Amino acid sequence: MDLDTRHLVAGTLIALAIGAGIAWHQRSPQRDAAATPAAVPAQAAPEPQAPTLYKWQDDQGVWNYTDTPPPDRPYQTITGTPNVNSVPSVVPEGGVSEPGAPPAP
Secondary structure, three states, X not given: OOOOHHHHHHHHHHHHHHHHHHHHHHOOOOOOHHHOHHHOOOOOOOOOOOOEEEEEEOOOOOEXXXXXXXXOOOXXXXXXXXXXXXXXXXXXXXXXXXXXOOOOO
């Protein structure tokens, strides 16, 4: 298969164009640093506040957790950590068992 001169010139030009594009893309971004979003100083975000929860027992003795205190009964105030999902844990009456262990009688 005989390559024509125009094929060699076209291939060389395409290879040079691809190389120039890669070199341009990988050069350091020094040209206009003031216009990039990273150069804009970040404003301090306000500190998130932990939600206040209230723990109280209803007439049946069931513990309830709400974000508003009950008006007619005593309650405990619980403050959490901001940006952390947490659920109050309850240890069963039989205690903590190992995973895979048979249930306690």
